[in-house]
Amino acid sequence: MSISNIFGIAGTALNAQLVRLNLTASNIANAGVVAPSEGEAFKAKRPVFQALLEREKLNAGAQYIGGVKVEKIVDDQTPAPNIYDPTHPQADANGYIYKSNVNEIGEMVEMMAAARSYQNNVEVVNTARELMLRTIDITKT
C-alpha cells in the first residue's frame, strides 16, 4: 500500500538529513582545530545525497523506493588557511600553523537548511499518519 511507503521514504530522508546535521555539528566542533601541516588540517565534511530509484533493488522490498540516501561523505577541498605563529606548539619548521577550512557561517546556514528539511519530512510523516488512521477508520462510520 502506498501510504505506508511514505513512512519509508520520509524515514530515509530523516536519516539523510540527520547525517547532514551530524556532519555540520562535527564541522563546527572542529572549526578551531589547528594542525602542523596542510594535509593534517581538518577538512569540512559534506554529504552527497543520492535518490533511491526503482532500478535499485533493495532487500527491504519496495518500501524505500523514491527515498534518499547518503551516497558518500566528501572533504571540502578549499585550501586550509595558514597562519604564521611560531610560538604555537603545533607550528611547523617555518612557524606556520594550518587551520581547518570550515566556514562557520556557511555551516550555520547548512545546519538551518538541514533542520528545515528534517522538519518538512516530519510533517510529511504526520500527514501520512493522519490519513492512514482515517483510512483505517472507514469501517467505523
Add this chain to the structure above:
Amino acid sequence: MNILPDTFGIHETALRARSRQLELLAANLANSDTPHFKARAIDFKQLLGQAQQDALKATNGRHYALGNDSGSPDAVKYRVPFNAGVDGNTVEMSVEQAQYGKAATEYRASLMFIENRTSSIKRALRGE
C-alpha cells in the same frame, strides 16, 4: 454478487491514485537536497483519460483501437520547475509543500466519498 465495484465506483481507483500521488510528493520532498533529482507527480487528467478508455473497450474486432495519446502508463510526469536549482534539482520546496497539502485534502475527499458509501450500505443492511 458484484456490489463492491459498483458501490465505490471511481472512488476506489481515485483513492489509489491519490495515495500514489502522496507517495511521489513524499519522494520529491525527501529528495529536496539531492543533486540532479527531478520532481515527479501524477497527471490526473491523463489518468482520467486512461480510466475512460478502459471503460470504452473494443467489443468487436472491427472497432478502432482507442489510441493511448501519450505519457507513461501510470501518468507519472516530470514537473516543470519555476526556477531549477544550480545542481539540477527541480524540487521546489514551497511548491511541493503546497501540492502535498492539496493531495492530502484530495485523499480525505476520496475517503469521505467512500465513507458515505459504506455508511449507506450499512444503513441498507440494517434496514433503517
